[in-house]
Amino acid sequence: MRNPTTAVTDGLGVNPQVLALALARMSESVGNSFLIVVLPLFIASDLVGGGTFGLTEVFITGFILSVFGFVNSPLQPFTGRLSDRTARRKVFVLFGLALIAVAGVGYAFATTYWQLVGLRVLQGIAGAFIIPTTVALVNDLATDENRGGNMGTYNTFRLVGFGVGPIAAGGVVAAGPFSFSVGATTLSITGFDAAFYFAASTAVLAFLLVATLIRDPDIEPTESEESFLDSLAIRDPTGTQLLDPVFALAVVSFFMALGIAVFATLGDIVNAELDQGPDMFGLQFAAFVLAQIFLQAPIGRATDFYGRKVFILLGTVLLVPTTLAQGLIPDYSLAFGLISDSWVMFVARFFQGVGGAMVFAPALALAGDIAKEGESGTTLSVLTMAFGFGVAAGPLLSGWLVAWGFVVPFALAAGLAAVGVVVVITQVTEVNAPRRPIPLVGYVT
Missing domain, CATH: 1.20.1250.20 (MFS general substrate transporter like domains)
Structure with missing residues (x-):
């Protein structure tokens, strides 16, 4: 049985929890799309290096950016299936957002190409926990009469975040280094570090939105023991x-x-x-x-x-x-x-x-x-x-x-x-x- 709150919608037929989830994904997407611009600049800088096994820097850049998709896509059905088996979505989303925040901070300490690859793999795993479970949450919170509007609104906010991130990312890097005082001490961080910390902070904000505003729908765990491939x-x-x-x-x-x-x-x-x-x-x-x-x-x-x-x-x-x-x-x-x-x-x-x-x-x-x-x-x-x-x-x-x-x-x-x-x-x-x-x-x- 669906959660009774699924019947509650705004004037446009959108469930308030779906709107909160859309805002969380928008926040996370801003930080994630930041990296599309920042990582190529970071790789091209003198701050990161290492062996490339004969591969060009351009190829390394493309490989690092594409790892996210190639890791999260095949894992999504298995995390989606597991969320059905446990009848829980929220914990999967929170776990994925926590991984994204950790990886965002990790970029500030990376010094080699292969550390960047490892962090992108971690983010890919995080995406596999977030993407199918958030879409499943939207579906669970919607009804047959408003499912299209809820899906459309969710995707709109997510894409707004994806579009805003790259616009601001280059400016943050170019404006560095940033200095600020803490008591008698002056701290300074590079533009790259600021961008990475900002990306991590957007995941933290998304985490807080999901933790405080989202509830798991009242659904029964699936009883089938089949794996995703079987089903x-x-x-x-x-x-x-x-x-x-x-x-x-x-x-x-x-x-x-x-x-x-x-x-x-x-x-x-x-x-x-x-x-x-x-x-x-x-x-x-x-x-x-x-x-x-x-x-x-x-x-x-x-x-x-x-x-x-x-x-x-x-x-x-x-x-x-x-x-x-x-x-x-x-x-x-x-x-x-x-x-x-x-x-x-x-x-x-x-x-x-x-x-x-x-x-x-x-x-x-x-x-x-x-x-x-x-x-x-x-x-x-x-x-x-x-x-x-x-x-x-x-x-x-x-x-x-x-x-x-x-x-x-x-x-x-x-x-x-x-x-x-x-x-x-x-x-x-x-x-x-x-x-x-x-x-x-x-x-x-």
């Missing part, structure tokens, strides 16, 4: 379609995340092709996040009335041209000279973000509709794992495929999105009848 269904157990609907949603989420992430490692090439500076690339990179921030909450809320699948389908369709366009822009002026190609890239990234907003929160909400009582952690972790793998795989794939032409990684990602359209049409089904169904040609409920 993972790829084929539809009912035999009515090829894929299990949750696995189908995970496939679509993976394709979406991969298509978003292929842009990440191509900064120098994009700048050269479009004759632009790094500031413009940063704006183009942020365009996707901006669209998510503006649209996740209203789209999530709309799915509570009009159904989940119609938005997932339209979003996946939109991902195809917006992803392919990014690869075509350097060779073809898609705006016919009306605006510069750099701004065309910004527009393409923004509308790719619109497509992503129509896919991810509705997919999580639909998976939440499908999840059995007390199994939110297991079910939703399939999607969060798939998204994490897509974000990690996209940059590696684009760095390899771009050797055959700038358009190639984008064309492949657009092709996968097209496959995703077919998967949504044929393998994804609504669980709850929409309150205001939208007729759509070719749309099969």
Whole structure:
């Protein structure tokens, strides 16, 4: 039985505890995204060194940044399953936030590349405790009537934190060293140390918010002794379609995340092709996040009335041209000279973000509709794992495929999105009848 507090919502249909959890994730995301900017600068400085086994500093930097995703993604289903087995979410979130805070402080004392790798592994483990259990908490605290709005609001706040962190990080490093007096003693810390301590403090703030404002929902522990791998269904157990609907949603989420992430490692090439500076690339990179921030909450809320699948389908369709366009822009002026190609890239990234907003929160909400009582952690972790793998795989794939032409990684990602359209049409089904169904040609409920 769900906690009675799940029925309590604000005027937008959002549970107050979900809002508190969203604020906690926003705080933690600010600190975590700080490191995306600070760590490359730290690695390039004279403050850290060590053996590289013949690998370049650029590769070491990319490896250290990607370790987080490759560690936490495969662990998420197991922590999600364990939280179902124990019927406890809050302790997992608190443990993960504590690990992130410890790692944040640890960066200030790191002097070698491999210490940085170890700290990123620790943060990856922390992410595996936080990501699936917070999403499962949102699902547990929501109802069938407001799950989309709660998922959208949660993701919006999380992305706000992710977008704010990098903007402030470079300024903190550049403004150092910082000096302050404690009695008769003057203390001084570098800009890097200040950034690391700030990142740790955001995790501490998130810890306090969760500890004081969040309660575990009243759910029964799952009695099954199956492991996650035993419970993972790829084929539809009912035999009515090829894929299990949750696995189908995970496939679509993976394709979406991969298509978003292929842009990440191509900064120098994009700048050269479009004759632009790094500031413009940063704006183009942020365009996707901006669209998510503006649209996740209203789209999530709309799915509570009009159904989940119609938005997932339209979003996946939109991902195809917006992803392919990014690869075509350097060779073809898609705006016919009306605006510069750099701004065309910004527009393409923004509308790719619109497509992503129509896919991810509705997919999580639909998976939440499908999840059995007390199994939110297991079910939703399939999607969060798939998204994490897509974000990690996209940059590696684009760095390899771009050797055959700038358009190639984008064309492949657009092709996968097209496959995703077919998967949504044929393998994804609504669980709850929409309150205001939208007729759509070719749309099969």
